[in-house]
Amino acid sequence: DLHVKDNVPHSPSELDADPCEDAFEHMNEKEITALCWASSFGSMIAVGYVDGDILLWNIGGDAFSKGKHAGVSGKDVVKLQLSSSEKRLPVIVIHWGSLSQNSYEGQLFVYGGSEIGSEEVITVVSLQWSPGMEMLKNVRRVDLSLTGSFADMILLSSLRTGGKSHFDGLFVLTNPGQLQFYSVEILSALVSNQERKSSLPGIEPPVATPTINPQMTTAKLSLLPRDVTFSMWLSEMTSVGPTLDPAEMGKWPLSGGTHGEISSAEEKQQKVIYIAGYRDGSVRIWDASNPTLSLLSVLEGQVHGLESACSDASVTKLDFCAFTMSLAVGTESGAVRIYNLNNDAECRKLHLIKHSEHEVRDVLPSKGPQCRAVVSVVNSPVRSLQFSASGAKLAVGFESGHVAVFDVMSVAVLFVTDSTPSSNYPVISVILKKISDVDGLVKGSKYSGPNYAEQPMEELMFILAHDSKLNIIGSRTGNPISSRPLHLKKKLTAISMYVIGGSNLMSTSSSKQREQANKDTTILHEPTQDGSARGGDLKGAERPSAEGGSLLDSLVLVCGETKLRLYDMKSVIQGEDKPSYKVKLGNTCCWTSLLSKDDDVCGIIVCYNSGVLEVRSFPDLKLVTGSSLTSILRWNFRPKMEKLMTSTENGLVSLVNGSELAFISLSSGENETRFLESLPxxxxxxxxxxxxxxxxxxxxxxxxxxxxxxxxxxxxxxxxxxxxxxxxxxx
Structure with a gap:
C-alpha cells in the first residue's frame, strides 16, 4: 500500500504504488465518510473512510468496467494515509481540483484523516501519476493551519473555452465567521516550498462591517421614526458615503450580486441605523434596515486634521438622538465628540473645550456628518452617555465616578460633579428625565435637600454607580434632589438602570399587589437553557388611562448581576430601599434591555453570562419565555461579549462574535426590520x-x-x- 505519512519523502521514486489487492474487502468492511471525483474526466474517484484511510480508485480500468468478479488489479487502487498513528480522525471533507487539462494531475484537499488530538489543519496533497496509475510520478503535501475551528470548505471553478471547468482556488470557512480564499497560485507555491506546515493566511474578503480589524469596542442600534424625512436622510448619506477600496475588491475572486427589493411602501419607511465604535477612535455608521448593511459614513478619531493625544483613544460609549440627528462619542481618554449627522453644510464652527478653556475654530463645510464639538473636562474613561429626549442636553458618566451635563445647543458645559458624595465607583448609567411638579414631591419629603432650586418641568439626572448607589440631581445646576441617595440594603453589582414614565407603562398593578410586594415578597426563578419555562404574558397586560399618565408615577428599574428591583419614584427620591417588585436571578446577568410595543414598555430582555436569553413581563418581572445563543446562533457566550450587544425598543438585538455580526428578534411576530425577501x-x-x-x-x-x-x-x-x-x- 501507498502510505503518505508524517515525513513525506521528496523523492518520487520512494512513492511507487504497491498493490492494494484487498480493495473490495477493505471497502465493504468500513464505512465511507466522504468521496469526490479526482479527475477531470470522471475516471478517478477519491474515497475517505471512517478510520482515516483514503483510497484512490481508477474506475476507468478494465477490471471496473467488467464488474467486481473480473478481479481488481493493484494498479487500479492506491491507498493514502495522512498519519501513521493508529487512532485517526475520519475523513470528514474531501475535494479535488485539477491543475491542468491532464486528468492525472491535481490537488486533493482533505479535512480529517489526521491523528486524534492533533491541531486542526486542511491537508493539501498534490498528486501526479501516469495514465493507468502504474506509477505515482510526484506526491507532495502541506498542512494549512486554520485561524479558527473548521466549518466548511468549497472549491472555486470557472468555465473555460470549450465548456471545461477549471480549478481557480479554495474557500475555507472557520468559526466564528472567518472566510479565506487560497488561489491556485498560492496553493502551488505552498506545496512547492517543501514545508510540511504553513501558517500563511489566505485572502480575506472585503469586510462590510469590520469587527476585528479594526477592533470593535462598542455599538448602538437605533430604530428611526417612520417618517419620509429619515428615508431621505439615509438616501443622502448613502450618496455621499464611502465605498470599498477597488484595490481590495480586486483581490477577492467574487463580485456582483443584487439587493432584494422590499415591496411594501410601509416597510420601506421603517429604518434602522447601526453605529459602531472602534479601538482606533473611529466610528462607522450603517443603514441596517435590510440584512445587507450599507455603509453610510466613517468618522475618524482625528477631527478636521487636528492633532491631539485623544485622537486615537478607544471609543467606549455611543448615543444617538434621532430628534436632532446628533451623535455623541465617548472615549477612553474622557473626551466626548458631538457630531451633526443631518448633512448640514452650514456647520462651519468647531468648539474645542478642555476643562476651563473654550476655543472656537472655523472649518470648511463638507458633505456628510460634521463634528461640532470636542469636550474634555474629566481625565477618565467615559462609561455612560445619554441625550435628553429633546436632544438639547447630554449627560456623561465617567469611570472616576464624576458626571457632567453639556448644553448641546449652545455647546457649553453646564456642570461637572461627583455622582455621589465620597464615591469612586464608575458611573454605569445616566438618564435625563423631565418630571412635572417635582418641587411639591421634594417638599413633602423629610429627606429633601436644602440646596434644591430647580424649576418645575426641569429635567432631572438619574445616576447609577457600579455599586448600585442611585442618586438624583438637577440637570441645570447639579444640585441634589435629596441629601440621601438610594443605598441598597444588600450589596449588588449594577448592570443597568431605566426610568419608565407613567405615560410609557403598558402594565399596571393594583395597590393590593404593591402592598404585598412591599412586604419583601421575592420572586425566585432559575433560568433554563431550553427556554421552555413560562410565567408571565406580554399580551395580557392592561394599559393605564390617560389620567393615570402622570410622570410622578414613573418607575425606576435597577438591574444587577443577581437581582432585578423595581421602585416607585417616591421611594427613589426619598432614598428608601423599598422595591415594588424584585426578582432574584438564578444565574449572573450581564446585559439587559427594555422591550416596548406601540411606545409602551411591556417587558425586559435579560442576558446571562451563560448565553441564556430571557424575556420578562413588566412591571411584575415574571418570566415569559427564554432561549439561548447556542440554540439560536450556535454561539458560545464569550467574556465581554455583552459590550457589543445593543437593541432597539421593539426587540431587535445585535451581537458580535469574532468576525460575525448577527441580528436576532426577541419580539413575537417581529419582522419589521429584517426581511427575508431582501436578502442579497x-x-x-x-x-x-x-x-x-x-x-x-x-x-x-x-x-x-x-x-x-x-x-x-x-x-x-x-x-x-x-x-x-x-x-x-x-x-
Whole structure:
C-alpha cells in the first residue's frame, strides 16, 4: 500500500504504488465518510473512510468496467494515509481540483484523516501519476493551519473555452465567521516550498462591517421614526458615503450580486441605523434596515486634521438622538465628540473645550456628518452617555465616578460633579428625565435637600454607580434632589438602570399587589437553557388611562448581576430601599434591555453570562419565555461579549462574535426590520430559470447513460439507510 505519512519523502521514486489487492474487502468492511471525483474526466474517484484511510480508485480500468468478479488489479487502487498513528480522525471533507487539462494531475484537499488530538489543519496533497496509475510520478503535501475551528470548505471553478471547468482556488470557512480564499497560485507555491506546515493566511474578503480589524469596542442600534424625512436622510448619506477600496475588491475572486427589493411602501419607511465604535477612535455608521448593511459614513478619531493625544483613544460609549440627528462619542481618554449627522453644510464652527478653556475654530463645510464639538473636562474613561429626549442636553458618566451635563445647543458645559458624595465607583448609567411638579414631591419629603432650586418641568439626572448607589440631581445646576441617595440594603453589582414614565407603562398593578410586594415578597426563578419555562404574558397586560399618565408615577428599574428591583419614584427620591417588585436571578446577568410595543414598555430582555436569553413581563418581572445563543446562533457566550450587544425598543438585538455580526428578534411576530425577501442575490431570475432548465436537461441525459459497474460496488461502503440516497447522487 501507498502510505503518505508524517515525513513525506521528496523523492518520487520512494512513492511507487504497491498493490492494494484487498480493495473490495477493505471497502465493504468500513464505512465511507466522504468521496469526490479526482479527475477531470470522471475516471478517478477519491474515497475517505471512517478510520482515516483514503483510497484512490481508477474506475476507468478494465477490471471496473467488467464488474467486481473480473478481479481488481493493484494498479487500479492506491491507498493514502495522512498519519501513521493508529487512532485517526475520519475523513470528514474531501475535494479535488485539477491543475491542468491532464486528468492525472491535481490537488486533493482533505479535512480529517489526521491523528486524534492533533491541531486542526486542511491537508493539501498534490498528486501526479501516469495514465493507468502504474506509477505515482510526484506526491507532495502541506498542512494549512486554520485561524479558527473548521466549518466548511468549497472549491472555486470557472468555465473555460470549450465548456471545461477549471480549478481557480479554495474557500475555507472557520468559526466564528472567518472566510479565506487560497488561489491556485498560492496553493502551488505552498506545496512547492517543501514545508510540511504553513501558517500563511489566505485572502480575506472585503469586510462590510469590520469587527476585528479594526477592533470593535462598542455599538448602538437605533430604530428611526417612520417618517419620509429619515428615508431621505439615509438616501443622502448613502450618496455621499464611502465605498470599498477597488484595490481590495480586486483581490477577492467574487463580485456582483443584487439587493432584494422590499415591496411594501410601509416597510420601506421603517429604518434602522447601526453605529459602531472602534479601538482606533473611529466610528462607522450603517443603514441596517435590510440584512445587507450599507455603509453610510466613517468618522475618524482625528477631527478636521487636528492633532491631539485623544485622537486615537478607544471609543467606549455611543448615543444617538434621532430628534436632532446628533451623535455623541465617548472615549477612553474622557473626551466626548458631538457630531451633526443631518448633512448640514452650514456647520462651519468647531468648539474645542478642555476643562476651563473654550476655543472656537472655523472649518470648511463638507458633505456628510460634521463634528461640532470636542469636550474634555474629566481625565477618565467615559462609561455612560445619554441625550435628553429633546436632544438639547447630554449627560456623561465617567469611570472616576464624576458626571457632567453639556448644553448641546449652545455647546457649553453646564456642570461637572461627583455622582455621589465620597464615591469612586464608575458611573454605569445616566438618564435625563423631565418630571412635572417635582418641587411639591421634594417638599413633602423629610429627606429633601436644602440646596434644591430647580424649576418645575426641569429635567432631572438619574445616576447609577457600579455599586448600585442611585442618586438624583438637577440637570441645570447639579444640585441634589435629596441629601440621601438610594443605598441598597444588600450589596449588588449594577448592570443597568431605566426610568419608565407613567405615560410609557403598558402594565399596571393594583395597590393590593404593591402592598404585598412591599412586604419583601421575592420572586425566585432559575433560568433554563431550553427556554421552555413560562410565567408571565406580554399580551395580557392592561394599559393605564390617560389620567393615570402622570410622570410622578414613573418607575425606576435597577438591574444587577443577581437581582432585578423595581421602585416607585417616591421611594427613589426619598432614598428608601423599598422595591415594588424584585426578582432574584438564578444565574449572573450581564446585559439587559427594555422591550416596548406601540411606545409602551411591556417587558425586559435579560442576558446571562451563560448565553441564556430571557424575556420578562413588566412591571411584575415574571418570566415569559427564554432561549439561548447556542440554540439560536450556535454561539458560545464569550467574556465581554455583552459590550457589543445593543437593541432597539421593539426587540431587535445585535451581537458580535469574532468576525460575525448577527441580528436576532426577541419580539413575537417581529419582522419589521429584517426581511427575508431582501436578502442579497448572486443571480437574477432569468439566470436562475436558465440554470434550472440546464439541470433538468442534464438529469435526463444521465438517465440514458448506464451506470458504471464500480459505482454499484463502492456505495456498499455506506450504511444501509444511506445507500439509496448515495446511489441517486452517484448515478
Amino acid at each position: 442575490l448572486l443571480h437574477n431570475k432569468v439566470l436562475a430559470a436558465a440554470a434550472d432548465a440546464a439541470i433538468c436537461y442534464s438529469e435526463k441525459q444521465k438517465k440514458q447513460v448506464p451506470v458504471v459497474g464500480v459505482l454499484g460496488g463502492i456505495v456498499k461502503g455506506f450504511k444501509k439507510e444511506k445507500s439509496n440516497n448515495a446511489k441517486k447522487c452517484l448515478s
